[in-house]
Amino acid sequence: MRHEFEVREEIPLDATPEQVWEAISTGPGIDSWFMGRNEVEPREGGIVRHSMMGRSQESTVTAWEPGKRFSYRTGDNPDGTFMAFDYLIEGREGGSTVLRLVHSGFLGEDWEAQYDALKKGDGMYLHKLAAYLKHFPGRTSTxxxxxxxxxxxxxxxxxxxxxxxxxxxxxxxxxxxxxxxxxxxxxxxxxxxxxxxxxxxxxxxxxxxxxxxxxxxxxxxxxxxxxxxxxxxxxxxxxxxxxxxxxx
The missing domain is CATH 3.30.310 (TATA-Binding Protein)
Structure with missing residues (x-):
């Protein structure tokens, strides 16, 4: 049986909307704070490829509004589970930004443990993003x-x-x-x-x-x-x- 889930997070970032966009919507940017290796085809309908520990997963870009919104969705697994990510960027005075994330979809049989991990992990990765933008502006991970x-x-x-x-x-x-x-x-x-x-x-x-x-x-x-x-x-x-x- 599959179980619907949704995690909502919001974080202020000491970075411009342009800097945040580069960090969340390009392969080198994502590699600099998120897990695995990532490739992004920059257009609605493009492919997002995530690779880690010998496995790869492809998602489809569902929203592409540079500097404003980046969304993508994995394909359906045989059991009907999938994940979708929706990032919204809002510029603030002084060159800062608020980033909102909605992480949703359906989880499988082990949904309670998975959901608990996602609730904790999503927030931690956004704080890791904040650290990246604060300490390594203009640099990408080698x-x-x-x-x-x-x-x-x-x-x-x-x-x-x-x-x-x-x-x-x-x-x-x-x-x-x-x-x-x-x-x-x-x-x-x-x-x-x-x-x-x-x-x-x-x-x-x-x-x-x-x-x-x-x-x-x-x-x-x-x-x-x-x-x-x-x-x-x-x-x-x-x-x-x-x-x-x-x-x-």
Whole structure:
């Protein structure tokens, strides 16, 4: 049985409508804050292709109004489930923007866990978008990766592991300075832009944006978007090793 759902989010962004449009409606822009690799055919009826971990999904652009509205819908799965995304951009005085997202569709048998993950994840990704626009204006990601780890039901254990990776021994809140310390990755100083215990939606260093997420069915996930040249294979392996060691 399928179940209808809708998630509504709204966020103020310290960026112009043009900057927000580039970030949400172009492949390089989406790659710089969202998961996977993305391609967008810029027209109504065009194709949006999302690829991650060896799988690809195509959606159809249902609204294309540059600087104002971008919407797309996946095709129907055999069970009738699908997802649709509708982004509305509203410019404000002083060059800022309000972005509204309506994420809707039908979920399948595991709908309650999926819906809970979407309600949490949609907001976290919009805050990650805000961090990208604040810290990396005019830049796009050269490499991004999502590395899933084990399922860990203990929230406090996950929070402690995230703090350790960030070199934080005291309280972890927005504005907390960090020193990323993960074997196999260069040490880097940065700042926490957003926390949502037991997840950390956005951490920014000079050249990278990170997300530490306790997500769907308690899966631990790390994401990194690099804005300088890196050895992608080495970055992925370093995070796999860290996840394996942190949650033995």
């Amino acid at each position: 490499f991004n990766t999502l590395v899933p780890g084990p399922q860990v039901p203990d929230h406090d254990r996950v929070w402690t592991a995230f703090k350790s990776a960030l070199g934080v021994t005291g309280e972890l809140t927005a504005g907390t300075p960090v020193r990323l310390s993960v074997p196999g990755l260069p040490a880097a100083e940065g700042v926490v832009e957003r926390t949502d215990h037991p997840s950390v939606p956005s951490v920014c260093t000079a050249d990278a944006l990170y997300m530490f997420m306790h997500g769907y069915r308690d899966t631990v996930v790390v994401e990194q978007h690099s804005f300088t040249d890196v050895d992608g294979a080495a970055v992925e392996q370093a995070w796999k090793n860290w996840l394996a060691a942190a949650f033995v």
